[in-house]
Amino acid sequence: xxxxxxxxxxxxTILTGFIRSELTRVGYTRAVVALSGGLDSAVxxxxxxxxxxxxxxxxxxxxxxxxxxxxxxxxxxxxxxTGVQSLTIPISGMADPLLEQIPQAGPVRRGxxxxxxxMIVIYDQSEAFHGLVVGTGNKTEILLGYTTLxxxxxxxxxxxxxxxxxxxxxxxxxxxxxxxxxxxxPSADLWLGQTDEGELGFTYAEVDQLLYLLIDQRYSPGECxxxxxxEDFVRKVVDRVRRSHFKRIMPPIAKLSxxxxxxxxLYLRDWGT
Amino acid sequence: xxxxxxxxxxxxxxxxxxxxxxxxxxLIKEARGRGADLLVFPELSLTGYxxxxxxxxxxxxxxxDDPIFRPLLEASHELDLAVGFVEEDRRHRFxxxxxxxxxxxxxxxxxxxxxxxxxxxxxxxxxxWGDSICAFDTRFGRLGILICExxxxxxxxxxxxxxGADLFLFMSASPGRGLSTDPRLESARWVERINQAYASVFxxxxxxxxxxxxxxxxxxxxxxxxxxxNGGLLARGAYFQEDLVMTEIDLNQLHRTRARLPLLRDExxxxxxxxxxxxxxxxSRCST
Numbered sequence: 051x052x053x054x055x056x057x058x059x060x061x062x063t064i065l066t067g068f069i070r071s072e073l074t075r076v077g078y079t080r081a082v083v084a085l086s087g088g089l090d091s092a093v094x095x096x097x098x099x100x101x102x103x104x105x106x107x108x109x110x111x112x113x114x115x116x117x118x119x120x121x122x123x124x125x126x127x128x129x130x131x132t133g134v135q136s137l138t139i140p141i142s143g144m145a146d147p148l149l150e151q152i153p154q155a156g157p158v159r160r161g162x163x164x165x166x167x168x169m170i171v172i173y174d175q176s177e178a179f180h181g182l183v184v185g186t187g188n189k190t191e192i193l194l195g196y197t198t199l200x201x202x203x204x205x206x207x208x209x210x211x212x213x214x215x216x217x218x219x220x221x222x223x224x225x226x227x228x229x230x231x232x233x234x235x236p237s238a239d240l241w242l243g244q245t246d247e248g249e250l251g252f253t254y255a256e257v258d259q260l261l262y263l264l265i266d267q268r269y270s271p272g273e274c275x276x277x278x279x280x281e282d283f284v285r286k287v288v289d290r291v292r293r294s295h296f297k298r299i300m301p302p303i304a305k306l307s308x309x310x311x312x313x314x315x316l317y318l319r320d321w322g323t
Numbered sequence: 324x325x326x327x328x329x330x331x332x333x334x335x336x337x338x339x340x341x342x343x344x345x346x347x348x349x350l351i352k353e354a355r356g357r358g359a360d361l362l363v364f365p366e367l368s369l370t371g372y373x374x375x376x377x378x379x380x381x382x383x384x385x386x387x388d389d390p391i392f393r394p395l396l397e398a399s400h401e402l403d404l405a406v407g408f409v410e411e412d413r414r415h416r417f418x419x420x421x422x423x424x425x426x427x428x429x430x431x432x433x434x435x436x437x438x439x440x441x442x443x444x445x446x447x448x449x450x451x452w453g454d455s456i457c458a459f460d461t462r463f464g465r466l467g468i469l470i471c472e473x474x475x476x477x478x479x480x481x482x483x484x485x486x487g488a489d490l491f492l493f494m495s496a497s498p499g500r501g502l503s504t505d506p507r508l509e510s511a512r513w514v515e516r517i518n519q520a521y522a523s524v525f526x527x528x529x530x531x532x533x534x535x536x537x538x539x540x541x542x543x544x545x546x547x548x549x550x551x552x553n554g555g556l557l558a559r560g561a562y563f564q565e566d567l568v569m570t571e572i573d574l575n576q577l578h579r580t581r582a583r584l585p586l587l588r589d590e591x592x593x594x595x596x597x598x599x600x601x602x603x604x605x606x607s608r609c610s611t
Binding site for chain 1: 375507508537539564
């Protein structure tokens, strides 16, 4: 086992500073967070409240009618523990008219539609609250592509994106996330009984170890097998990372001119600030 | 001789030279008010770090008629200054550079020699590399300036040492990376360790001015330090925050340390020259 433990105080210092800097430099003082009742959005909400003050953070709960009752309750625990502002906007009334037109849609399509409806709601609240959308994606799901493009992946900034799920869990314990949220199995809660680990086919504890070797330590797949990981597991994860890369980059622009956005028109987003 | 050394551990506005100049002038005033004789700013302190295509648009020359350097040179009558900027030379090459200003004069300009172009770094794409490492005389003795990656290589500090520098000014915009259970990032630990090592093995003062703040997702960790010729820590700035680090350094410590530990006296420079000549000349074996 490789130790992925982090120093939680240092992590909080960097991430709260990041949230504060990236908002204030473009003229914002407030943030909105889509609060699902799960671990990642709970940690994000705590960090945003620390960075900006609880009164400057709006947590938005967006349940669908099949969402677990626990999710709303767990989100409420976070709202109470952090003291952030909150709003509940159910998405069933938006989702159902579309879903009724496509009765053949399976769970992936249905899940994508819900994730993208939540994106519409959170971005509308961003405008209404004058706050930027703080994303909740972690490094594990970003690398595995376990996310809906233009859905839950959509955000203005992403503080947790370089922390593996097991590291987010460690941070959650230190930052004061209520224990029912830390202890329950991670779930996108898109359909009844869904769990991340059930859907992915492996545990976060396992895949975080493997991703750490592949990505952070630059092990080849063969070296990962030598280190003790099953060959088919390694192949599956390597393939998943490669196939989902389109979710991690901007859509390629066909180059025609001498200067093209993305290739030779290079500026940070923080340009001028 | 004692001097009050100050390190301006600042955040910068990316590509906004006028705004950064204002901050420099404010820090100069504050440092002077606190009795500083020499104030050192971080790498690219007048421009910000990840410049990419901004590089040619923020370039200046360290001359008396440059609109950015004119007020800095005026301020240098009050205290000596080391500032970071993008230099455009007469052939329109762009360098990551640092200028030492004193008594209204540009005493020295160092052009960064080692441009990291790997991992998260892409300096070699946008900048020309400097081709010289020289110490220079000041009213505080002989000094040397290096910029960030320059001192990740061992030869530039060694060359400055042989060229007579007793006080090394290291200027960085060091992105923080390498999270573990340690209360400091791996990059911070690495830089502090080598700066302490240089102070120890060169029996010299090593001052490191590092910036703070963020550029997109990159954090800059601050933690500027001053080590004495015994390798002892004289001062350290706050991590991740702006700070004006002030410390008095006693140049007589050079006398005391080198009386005890004559590493400089005993350095076999002719041997080094001979062996480098042999190694670079392609002779793989020693002649003896």
